[in-house]
Amino acid sequence: MSAHLKLFVVAVKNLFERPWTVRWPEERRDYGDRVRGFIVNDRSKCISCQLCEAVCPAKAIKFHLEENGKRYPGIDWGRCILCGYCVDACPTGSLQHTTDVEITWRDLNTYRKPREMEPTAVSPIEGTKSLV
Structure with missing residues (x-):
């Protein structure tokens, strides 16, 4: 009987909470400034060392040959766990986290090629308010 009473007290207490x-x-939601969000690549700093691909535990990074003859990383966001190992391993700092954490796509193709990972290609969704 006391278990039922405890459940009733918890239910009444939760009625008045937000x-x-x-x-x-x-x-x-406001996640703060230190959140690990969407990863972008500044290709002008990238030296194609492939360290980011080597340290990725989810195997989400694959390198592609671009028009200028260099290889650049692309990320499969269906596999990425936003651990930040690739950002930490980058010796030149070309890979960086943004503060955008709400990543959505309209189709099942979640792979982003290197040219789609430029810092200018990523922008937050407009017309919404943030919780404080």
């Missing part, structure tokens, strides 16, 4: 969920995409 919900933990948000109405996405109208509302956004």
Whole structure:
């Protein structure tokens, strides 16, 4: 009987608390400045050392030959776990995290080629408010 009473007390207490969920995409959570979000590559700094591919535990990074004859990394976001090992391993700092964490696609092709990972190609979704 005491277990039922404890459950009732918890239920009454939760009636007066704010919900933990948000109405996405109208509302956004504020994750702070140190969040590990979408990864971009500044190809002008990339030396094609392939260290990022070697340290990726999810095997989400693959290198592609581009028009200028150099190989650049592309990321499969269906596999990426946003661990940041590739960013830490990059000796020139060409791979960087952005603060965009809400990554969505309209199809099942989640692989992004190197030219789609430029810092100018990534922008937050407009017209929404962030929770403070």
